[in-house]
Amino acid sequence: ILNVEQSPQSLHVQEGDSTNFTCSFPSSNFYALHWYRWETAKSPEALFVMTLNGDEKKKGRISATLNTKEGYSYLYIKGSQPEDSATYLCACPGYGGSQGNLIFGKGTKLSVKP
Amino acid sequence: DVKVTQSSRYLVKRTGEKVFLECVQDMDHENMFWYRQDPGLGLRLIYFSYDVKMKEKGDIPEGYSVSREKKERFSLILESASTNQTSMYLCASSFDFNQPQHFGDGTRLSIL
Numbered sequence: 001i002l003n004v005e006q007s008p009q010s011l012h013v014q015e016g017d018s019t020n021f022t023c024s025f026p027s028s029n030f031y032a033l034h035w036y037r038w039e040t041a042k043s044p045e046a047l048f049v050m051t052l053n054g055d056e057k058k059k060g061r062i063s064a065t066l067n068t069k070e071g072y073s074y075l076y077i078k079g080s081q082p083e084d085s086a087t088y089l090c091a092c093p094g095y096g097g098s099q100g101n102l103i104f105g106k107g108t109k110l111s112v113k114p
Numbered sequence: 115d116v117k118v119t120q121s122s123r124y125l126v127k128r129t130g131e132k133v134f135l136e137c138v139q140d141m142d143h144e145n146m147f148w149y150r151q152d153p154g155l156g157l158r159l160i161y162f163s164y165d166v167k168m169k170e171k172g173d174i175p176e177g178y179s180v181s182r183e184k185k186e187r188f189s190l191i192l193e194s195a196s197t198n199q200t201s202m203y204l205c206a207s208s209f210d211f212n213q214p215q216h217f218g219d220g221t222r223l224s225i226l
Contacts, residue, residue: 031211031212032211032212034214034215036214036215042219043118043204043217043218043219043220044157044204044206044215044217045217046214046215046216049212049213049214051212089156089157091157093211094159101145101147101159101162101170101172101211102147102159102211102215103159103173104149104156104157104158105156106154106155106156107156
């Protein structure tokens, strides 16, 4: 079974700090890497889907990079705001990835203090 | 706009009851999924379906079954509810692994 690891488990930062966290996955048989943001009392929301080694994606103050050869992705948040407080999940397609099922990491819970 | 709708936000049932959780998507997606989320365990896949009447077991299928009679609807069935099935259940759909999954708002199920 594919194992997706995220670190750290939780993170507490002050408003205005920039932060980053890591998603690790097996580098063999790579299909895609997904990032989601999950705010309390809401449903998970897709941030990025990345497929190419070296790819970088950006959405506002949030960006992500991908290294498929070494099996990791970084998510960066520049100038964190209280509304960025959420759990950030990464995921990879499981065995037989053509069917779209994802294996999720346990997430990084970000708390941004005003 | 993309929409995945779960039938209930909160549900309370008794041990031994047969429980149905319904999910409907309006995006004509091939793939649909049921997850449960528990503290410290993250999102775990129960079952998924990649076509009408097709289903595949996820990581934790025991005690559950699913039904997909129409493309837009994917039902999760707890055959005989037990207290260890108290959890948050999330439904999702997607076009394929290169496309993001779209989630419903979740059903918080309590089994007493």
